[in-house]
Amino acid sequence: MKIALFGFSGFLGSHLLCHLKFEMISVNMRQIDWNNSIPKNVEIFINLIGKAHDHKGTATENDYYFANVELTKHIFQEFVKSDSKLFIHISSIAAVEEFESESPLKEQANSNPVSIYGKTKREAEKWLLEQKLPDHKKVIILRPAMIHGPGDKGNLGLLYKIISKGIPYPLASFDNNRSFLSIDNFCFFISEIIENKDRIDSGIYHICDDEPVSTKTVIGIIKKVTNKKTINLSIPKILIQGIAKIGDAIPFPINTKRLKKMTGSLLVSNEKIKNTLHIKTLPVSAEEGLFKTIKSFKNK
Template sequence: MKILILGSSGFIGKSLIKDLPDSIGVSLRSNNWNERFKCADVIINLVGKAHDHKGMATQEDYYYANVALLKNIFEEYIKSKASLFIHISSLAAVEEYESIHPLDENAICYPISLYGISKRVAEEWLLNQALPEGKKLIIVRPPMVHGPGDKGNLGLLYSLISKGIPYPLASFTNSRSFISIGNFNFFIKQIIEKKEMLLSGIYHVADDESISTNDIITVIKTVTEKKVPNVSLPKFLINGLAKMGDFLPIPLNTKRLKKMTSSLLVSNKKIKNALGIQKLPFTAKEGLEITIKSFNQTK
């Protein structure tokens, strides 16, 4: 079985190539990239533009990377002999900041950012395409994926604690769904191996358990062996600093604060039931420990 991974230069793509023995990374920057489709059995699409925290990307930038290129890729899939197309979307296509109830695939989509909106537009376009007999389309929506090789917001928390800086947001309580790269790769492998058990459509993937930011801080302290106190600064003060960060080059702004302190839960029941998965390889805490230990080894 030949598996093509488009957009393989990123954190997730590099990890998938290591975990999928028959996979080949393909860049759309190469000449005749579509020639590779002739011998492919499975195509995994990771091509796209992620969040732009510097605020420099335009709506056209997101549309080109997340929609226009996808259309070209999917059209090549339809012409190829491949029977499975896995498109990696994002939870941002549904909700980006807060949900105290686990979001399932029937949740009303309410993307806010240019990134989230473009991911939803891409999903809608895919779902409206006619699939020839023998071909399947699986759209995967993960929350934040973390693991060795990628830091994101976890990197910011790690940087604070590893330097002995007290965590200032202990007054906020939350619960969020994440997915470790180990569990993400497991889902992808299960989709490929058991594709006959899945109907074309959208599937949410996430760790089985949610975890709070305060829990993450505890894991970081344990791994780094730092006895750093938590500081419960008044919420009004933190909110004020975050608003300043919207205009000044400081690590905290309103979007980052919301992602670090609000609750955002995801249900993975649909895909687990469809594939007969009882238990994921890693608990949320185990996956988090692997990620934080990788930060500790590369600092």
């Protein structure tokens, strides 16, 4: 089976290339004639292209729109012209909710994106869902919770740097639970969709680990990996929230939105896709996946 992979050089793409046991065609959209590099007999398109992080602080709204919407349109149009039967598009749970959800988010939940990232991911979803498909073609839109693994450059790495340096964690007064997705389980979901493509219908599916994990548990794993005995500070919530409001008005390391992301509960349900694909248990537990990721930070 031949699979066209878009976004092969990124974090997700590099892991999929190692994990999937199929003939992978890495498509470079920076080439002028990229569409001519896709073999006619490709059976599946996987779109991993997207812009999430802006570590340099130089990205514009147009940059996000181009990466998350326009390129998706171009790839989909090639999919429609091809003989391929399945288009797998990686969206994000940020297309639905970015801060808090005390109950596990299901696919029919009202969308409430706030950032330009979440909004452009949602716009790409809506555009794909509006397209008319030939009867023999399917479009699967996946909304992963926060994905992590070796090579991850997201927020887990920042938290690791703080705790590994012995800096006290100041938000221990907040109790929360968040859904994550280890890169191993992400690759497993993709593999299962490919293997069972006749069983799954077009539509949106949420993917995450089976168990949510609290920030305190994540910190405990970091301490175990680094052998640090950093203390946790239970500063009163009202004081932290007051400091965050100051950050809304002036440049400051923390503001209200960032505090919500760090301390709020954001739960995701993977019930729909597990039922559809008859998956009972994922290969890696949430804590096992986090331990593997955090251990990889230590080995850098």
